[in-house]
Amino acid sequence: MEATTFVLFGATGDLARRKIYPALYNLFLDHKLHHSFSVIGLGRRELADEAFQAMVERSIRDFSRREVNDSASVRRFLKSFRYNVLDVGHTEDYLKLLQRVEQQEESMGSSPNRMFYLSVGPEFFEPIALNIKESGLGAAKGWKRLVIEKPFGHDLQSAQALNLKLSEAFSEDEIFRIDHYLGKPMVQELDVFQQTNPVLHALWNNRYIANVQITAGETVGVEERAGYYDHVGALRDMFQNHMLQLLMMLAIRLPKDSSADEVRYKKKEVMEALEPLEEADIQFKVIRGQYTAGTIKGKPVPGYLSEPGIPAGSMNDTFIAARLTIDDPFWKGVPFYIRTGKRMKEKSTRIVIEFKEPLKQNSSAAEDDIPNLLVFEISPNEGITLQLKARDPQHKGKFKAMHIDFHTRSIEVPEAYENLIYDALHGDPSFFAHWNEVELSWKWVQPILNAFDKNTVPLHPYAAGTFGPAESNQLLAKDGNHWWLDSAIEEVSELSLRDASNF
Ligand SMILES: NC(=O)C1=CN([C@@H]2O[C@H](COP(=O)(O)OP(=O)(O)OC[C@H]3O[C@@H](n4cnc5c(N)ncnc54)[C@H](OP(=O)(O)O)[C@@H]3O)[C@@H](O)[C@H]2O)C=CC1
Numbered sequence: 001m002e003a004t005t006f007v008l009f010g011a012t013g014d015l016a017r018r019k020i021y022p023a024l025y026n027l028f029l030d031h032k033l034h035h036s037f038s039v040i041g042l043g044r045r046e047l048a049d050e051a052f053q054a055m056v057e058r059s060i061r062d063f064s065r066r067e068v069n070d071s072a073s074v075r076r077f078l079k080s081f082r083y084n085v086l087d088v089g090h091t092e093d094y095l096k097l098l099q100r101v102e103q104q105e106e107s108m109g110s111s112p113n114r115m116f117y118l119s120v121g122p123e124f125f126e127p128i129a130l131n132i133k134e135s136g137l138g139a140a141k142g143w144k145r146l147v148i149e150k151p152f153g154h155d156l157q158s159a160q161a162l163n164l165k166l167s168e169a170f171s172e173d174e175i176f177r178i179d180h181y182l183g184k185p186m187v188q189e190l191d192v193f194q195q196t197n198p199v200l201h202a203l204w205n206n207r208y209i210a211n212v213q214i215t216a217g218e219t220v221g222v223e224e225r226a227g228y229y230d231h232v233g234a235l236r237d238m239f240q241n242h243m244l245q246l247l248m249m250l251a252i253r254l255p256k257d258s259s260a261d262e263v264r265y266k267k268k269e270v271m272e273a274l275e276p277l278e279e280a281d282i283q284f285k286v287i288r289g290q291y292t293a294g295t296i297k298g299k300p301v302p303g304y305l306s307e308p309g310i311p312a313g314s315m316n317d318t319f320i321a322a323r324l325t326i327d328d329p330f331w332k333g334v335p336f337y338i339r340t341g342k343r344m345k346e347k348s349t350r351i352v353i354e355f356k357e358p359l360k361q362n363s364s365a366a367e368d369d370i371p372n373l374l375v376f377e378i379s380p381n382e383g384i385t386l387q388l389k390a391r392d393p394q395h396k397g398k399f400k401a402m403h404i405d406f407h408t409r410s411i412e413v414p415e416a417y418e419n420l421i422y423d424a425l426h427g428d429p430s431f432f433a434h435w436n437e438v439e440l441s442w443k444w445v446q447p448i449l450n451a452f453d454k455n456t457v458p459l460h461p462y463a464a465g466t467f468g469p470a471e472s473n474q475l476l477a478k479d480g481n482h483w484w485l486d487s488a489i490e491e492v493s494e495l496s497l498r499d500a501s502n503f
């Protein structure tokens with residue numbers, strides 16, 4: 001670890017309070033911050049350092065994964081937090097900030113470093129980067145780095161324009177684009193599993209894998225973010241970034257001991273091999289949905305169009321499912337099904353890999369059959385399950401599922417933001433999105449955005465509390481496939497509802 005000033009734009013905002021301060025606190029507890037690490041929080045509102053520290057303390061008490069019960073260590077942690085007023089558009093505020101940073105650095109030794117973290121609205125990314133350069137804040141004695149939150153652009157063109165502007169102030173090596181799904185511990189394991197485990201390494205290809213199913217379901221609706229969400233929808237909010245990153249992490253084939261550059265180069269190769277969707281095909285390969293009123297965990301919830309702030313007749317997508325294919329020797333012929341949505345049956349991000357049945361003509365399992373699956377539970381639970389088709393000793397001639405399970409307790413697992421901030425402080429870009437990946441993701445998604453604009457893809461309603469529109473099942477059924485685990489989850493949640501009502 002090196003002496004670093006962490007300059008946080010948007011220090012009073014939701015993300016800082018819910019994710020960034022708790023992550024820093026847990027890094028501090030794990031002795032992963034340098035003794036000269038300090039934070040300068042920024043925002044327009046007036047706050048004394050003490051009031052800022054009190055806000056940070058509240059945030060760690062409310063959101064830290066570990067309980068906060070040692071006041072002495074909390075005091076030591078908070079000592080390094082300062083606050084400065086800064087309005088993004090006021091150039092003089094950057095000069096005051098520079099003075100404050102230099103004062104802070106005086107006690108730090110020979111080459112203090114500067115990390116600029118932009119936890120503000122995307123409209124501010126460009127002016128902040130340019131003001132950092134103009135004001136001299138970018139001329140750190142040690143290194144300088146820019147950590148930038150999503151969304152990175154609104155479409156291909158705006159993402160390219162933003163990147164061009166950022167590159168006037170920071171080089172690609174200095175830019176750390178956050179995609180918090182890349183910080184999730186199980187996602188960080190995916191490449192290691194297939195690289196180091198001889199069984200998985202041998203099976204990781206189209207000879208043995210029938211299909212891959214990636215789901216990120218949420219039970220929450222649009223909440224207080226109508227203004228943002230109604231302009232982005234599930235395609236931009238989740239699919240273009242998090243879901244495609246999951247696909248890349250699963251599909252990369254890495255040589256042993258790969259460097260960060262190799263990881264990112266291989267991810268780029270996957271994106272380049274991702275077969276583009278022809279305009280005429282989009283309606284058959286992409287399902288767009290919007291939730292209507294329904295019930296989640298026994299509680300009625302309103303439909304999207306009745307949510308506060310959503311304009312009447314909005315055609316925004318709250319659900320996306322798509323069928324993707326990769327044209328390379330490892331994955332040719334293996335469909336990757338991806339779906340994500342709000343107000344779904346359960347909060348869960350998981351990857352299900354279905355293996356081929358070697359001796360069968362149609363090598364995927366039928367709906368009433370037992371498939372051989374490898375399941376990565378990414379969040380909120382963490383785990384791996386191998387489901388094997390086995391003889392059912394109680395019913396001659398029948399089969400049952402046998403499970404080999406591994407799960408971890410969530411308190412022991414570092415939060416995504418802990419992993420990512422730690423890596424950025426170390427200058428390790430492995431789990432940040434390189435510009436190549438971001439640009440290729442927008443390129444792949446852009447024809448779908450165009451089709452949505454032209455309204456050539458139907459918008460299917462789905463009741464809140466389901467797994468999305470029925471058309472998403474048909475997407476797989478056309479190939480003789482099924483979303484695995486949905487019916488098991490239906491059964492479990494119905495059982496727990498019955499138990500709750502008995503109780
Ligand atoms: N919240 C979340 O869960 C997630 C957020 N993100 C991204 O993180 C970023 C921040 O989101 P979030 O924290 O939710 O946003 P908030 O609206 O909660 O916070 C915005 C912050 O920006 C500051 N700010 C606003 N205008 C100015 C200005 N003109 N000059 C200086 N500071 C300003 C505000 O402080 P003040 O009012 O004092 O000026 C506040 O600290 C966004 O890009 C968002 O897309 C990404 C993933 C998840």
Ligand SMILES: O=C1O[C@H](COP(=O)(O)O)[C@@H](O)[C@H](O)[C@H]1O
Pocket residue numbers: 216218237238349379
């Ligand atoms: O980036 C985002 O992610 C969250 C879901 O994140 P998770 O870690 O809880 O799975 C999503 O709710 C939000 O709309 C999106 O902007």
